Amino acid sequence: MDQNTTVFTPQKDESLKVKEIMEQVVVALKDKGYEPVSQIIGYILSGDPTYITSHQNARSLICKIERDDLLQEMIRNYLNL
Secondary structure (H helix, E strand, C coil): CCCCCCCCCCCCCCCCCHHHHHHHHHHHHHHCCCCHHHHHHHHHHHCCHHHCCCHHHHHHHHCCCCHHHHHHHHHHHHCCC
């Protein structure tokens, strides 16, 4: 029996850009009656994906983005860089 440990690295879906993913997440959050900004801030600060609804696969989608990449993209957008 093979005693080696296999490391599983989840595949990131590069076909969807951060903006597209976030737009879908915002729609799902609004559909469920949540305040998107508050929920996304909670997710970014805590790392807890349960801040994001699983409705319309939003939780799975946002987990495809590294939180630091999400912050970088948001700051770039905010500063128009």
